[in-house]
Amino acid sequence: MKHQKSLIAAIGLALVSPASAWAAGGPAADAATPLPRIETRNGRHALIVDGAPFFMLGAQANNAVNYPAYLDTIWPVLDRIHANTLEVPVAWQQIEPVEGQFDFSYLGTLLDQARQHDKRLVLLWFGTWKNTNYSYTPDWVKLDNRRFPRMKRKDGEDHQVLSAHGANTLASDKRAFVKLMEYIRAHDARNTVIMVQVENETGSYRLPRDHGAEAERLFALPIPTALARATGRTGTWSQAFGAQADRYFNTWYTASYVNEIARAGKAIKPLPMYVNAALAGPSNLPDPDGVASGGPQQDVIDVWKAAAPAIDLAAPDIYDGKSDNVLFYMDKYNRPDNALMVPEIGNSVLFGRYFYPALGRGAIGFSPFGMDLSGYMNYPLGAKELDDKTLGAFALPYSMLAPMMRDWAKLAVSRSTWGGAKPDDGKPISTTMGNWTISGDWGEWQFGMKEWTFFKADPTPAADKPVGGFAVMQLSDDEFLLIGDHVRVNFAPAAGSPGKGIMLRAEEGRMVDGKWVMTRIWNGDQTDYGLNLTDRPQVLKVTMGHYR
Secondary structure, X not given: OOOOOOHHHHHOOOOOOOHHHHHOOOHHHHOOOOOOXXXXXXXXXXXXXXXXXXXXXXXXXXXXXXXXXXXXXOHHHHHHHOOOEEEEEEEHHHHOOEOOEOOOHHHHHHHHHHHHOOOEEEEEEEEEEEOOEOOOOOHHHHOOOOOOOEEEOOOOOEEEEEOOOOHHHHHHHHHHHHHHHHHHHXXXXXXXXXXXXXXXXXXXXXXXXXXXXXXXXXXXXXXXXXXXXXXXXXXXXXXXXHHHHXXXXXXXXXXXXXXXXXXXXHHHOOOOEEEEEEOOOOXXXXXXXXXXXXXXXXXXXXXXXXXXXOOOEEEEEEOOOOHHHHHHHHHHHOEOOEOOOEEEEOOOHHHHOOHHXXXXXXXXXXXXXXXXXXXXXXXXXXXXXXOHHHHHHHHHHHHHXXXXXXXXXXXXXXXXXXXXXXXXXXXXXXXXXXXXXXXXXXXXXXXXXXXXXXXXXXXXXXXXXXXXXXXXXXXXXXXXXXXXXOEEEEEEEOOOOOOXXXXXXXXXXXXXXXXXEEEEEEOHHHOEOXXXXXXXXXXXXXXXXXXX
16 A cells, blocks of 8 residues: 555645635725636646636526526526536627627626625627527627628528628627627626637538638638648648538638637737537538538537637537437547537536536536526427426536535646446446546445345336436545446456455545545445445545555
């Protein structure tokens, strides 16, 4: 056990001031705090808030709650699921209803209420694009097709998406975004706002690119040098990208457009800024006509990186509930040059389990969509209603991480983490961390084995349900931090490990100011059949050992 370290030594940190102190009134609450940022070390990423790593236990509100009268439908849901961050829209039409006249009264109310409720904010800028549409632009933009041109089809007819080649549209959107960032700079010294999403699900469905005069001129030229360098391709767009040429063209110019807006905003206040993707199919390159052409889908992230260096990360909006597809998306966006963040995921029960693989992959945040009591539900993408069972699917994993959120986020930069969710086929999952193989199985009671025939037992309540998962962090050679629900977890010696392996201790407890505080040791019935994590918030520190 000579390599074993205590948890206290492994963490070696002091937490920042408690969030309650940050939320309270008084001079300290009004003082400026360090600017949020994303740090990357050896391909791992951390969101730094108040000068320390932070994990976004997020919740995104529905689109139309971005008015003071509806904010009170949000906070009870966030409190119920133990969320620390609200993702919420700020619409161009809302802050500039008359050209050149800006109204930030909603944002002022939002900042005040977020502080009162002890929540951080991620602002979602709904400008030129919102789900590819221009529905959140001001009326004076919608009604002036000469100044703010829509995309053109090959036959010259309008396509109901604003063109990425509209110079006036870009200038006006950028001006409004700059005004937004100026307001944040002037009214949010304590950085209640920790991140900004620039536009929303950019791109165009059913028309891969604009066929207006300027677009046609640019399409005939060789691809930009930066794109050639990033992709290793040369020639005209058609020569370089073949059947995908229209889509790659639109992606480059959409990303360049968004980059201009983000760059101008960062010149005012350089908060982390990201873009979100309406996802394409998980396997082959998508049909250019069937995808939101121009958006940051998994196969064009490199294009966005080259065209939009002011954007810190691209993130997937996940509404495909199939377990293999969800993990595919997470893996594609989890890159050394791109921090994994899940800014939108379905809010039905089946999506709650995916918190664990996101956490285990080193994500900086996770956020189900539609988390308010305004009455709107996006079923079948999400839940039919936000009943207690639905909210509980997110509240359970959030409640385990919330008290030690800072600790986990800091350690995840240098410690190995892994997480998994119950797959659709219900088969066991496993990983190897150092000398130990860690596995998870489903449908087990806390006592006994499901293959036993000498006792008759009913199936567990969740045996046939899409719930369950766990995440594990390796603190040292033989120590692990474990959270999960509706799963049986076993630790066993990996192939080639020294000596015979046993579990020495499984301590249930909690983190307090960066230190582990044990409440009890699991033993006997609690460990004879693996570590059975149920529908209660349980955090374990597991210590393994070898003997000869």
